[in-house]
Amino acid sequence: MALLEANGLTKRFGGLVANQDVTVQIEQGTITAVIGPNGAGKTTFFNMVTGFYEPDEGDVLLDGKSIKGLRPDQIAERGITRTFQNIRLFKQMTALENVMVGTHSRLSAGVLGIMFNTKRVREEEERAKVEAYQLMEYVGIADIANEAAGGLPYGLQRRLEIARALATNPKIILLDEPAAGMNPRETVEMTEFIRKLKSELGLTIILIEHDMKLVMGLSEYIHVLDYGRKIAEGTPEQIRNNPNVIEAYLGKSATEVS
Numbered sequence: 001m002a003l004l005e006a007n008g009l010t011k012r013f014g015g016l017v018a019n020q021d022v023t024v025q026i027e028q029g030t031i032t033a034v035i036g037p038n039g040a041g042k043t044t045f046f047n048m049v050t051g052f053y054e055p056d057e058g059d060v061l062l063d064g065k066s067i068k069g070l071r072p073d074q075i076a077e078r079g080i081t082r083t084f085q086n087i088r089l090f091k092q093m094t095a096l097e098n099v100m101v102g103t104h105s106r107l108s109a110g111v112l113g114i115m116f117n118t119k120r121v122r123e124e125e126e127r128a129k130v131e132a133y134q135l136m137e138y139v140g141i142a143d144i145a146n147e148a149a150g151g152l153p154y155g156l157q158r159r160l161e162i163a164r165a166l167a168t169n170p171k172i173i174l175l176d177e178p179a180a181g182m183n184p185r186e187t188v189e190m191t192e193f194i195r196k197l198k199s200e201l202g203l204t205i206i207l208i209e210h211d212m213k214l215v216m217g218l219s220e221y222i223h224v225l226d227y228g229r230k231i232a233e234g235t236p237e238q239i240r241n242n243p244n245v246i247e248a249y250l251g252k253s254a255t256e257v258s
């Protein structure tokens with residue numbers, strides 16, 4: 001059984017069909033890319049899987065159980081986390097505090113404990129801090145733990161967002177354009193880092209990315225969207241040679257010429 005299944009997902013915005021009948025299966029421990037031209041519906045697909053949008057039709061199954069209709073935080077509790085195309089950090093907070101937000105989402109002191117600042121809350125706070133720091137070490141950004149997130153260079157902000165996502169202890173991480181805006185060296189480092197998330201942590205990774213070199217080098221499997229529909233799926237080799245995909249990216253003349 002696939003770890004994650006999206007079955008027939010459809011999402012409309014007024015007259016625009018952003019996803020139409022999109023079916024995708026993701027196997028445990030794989031790196032999968034979702035690609036397609038601008039506006040193809042990739043982020044909308046991520047938003048439905050992670051509970052930010054409710055599908056108009058279709059279902060999302062995690063380990064065979066439906067997660068449709070759950071809130072993003074409930075889906076995160078079940079093990080699916082994400083990063084955003086436009087980085088969403090708490091810019092005034094330190095990098096460490098940002099990661100602690102992720103850690104806190106699975107701690108259990110509850111609202112009353114927090115209001116009365118009980119011993120248990122203080123202990124959890126301390127534990128969250130230690131865990132967050134360890135995670136930052138793992139991600140290679142511990143040296144910026146006390147810097148304000150908003151002032152960090154772009155590449156570090158992207159890593160920090162991933163550290164925060166990891167703090168929720170996920171099974172699946174969805175990365176929305178992890179290498180966007182990065183220089184070639186940062187892109188190579190990000191590629192290595194994503195590989196490490198799979199090989200060392202056993203994570204299942206789904207990524208949206210426009211950098212085709214990165215996609216082809218990193219993914220084991222690729223799904224292609226165009227105008228909200230899935231037009232192809234396969235290995236990088238199969239996708240590279242698929243006429244529908246070439247046409248979607250380059251226009252009809254490209255396939256006629258080739």
Ligand SMILES: Nc1ncnc2c1ncn2[C@@H]1O[C@H](COP(=O)(O)OP(=O)(O)OP(=O)(O)O)[C@@H](O)[C@H]1O
Pocket residue numbers: 013016017018036037038039040041042043044045085
């Ligand atoms: N909340 C929304 N309200 C209205 N239209 C939306 C909304 N979200 C997405 N869309 C539209 O749905 C279509 C798909 O958008 P989406 O962001 O999913 O594409 P994408 O493949 O991620 O694009 P890009 O590669 O440019 O980020 C676009 O036409 C977009 O304008």
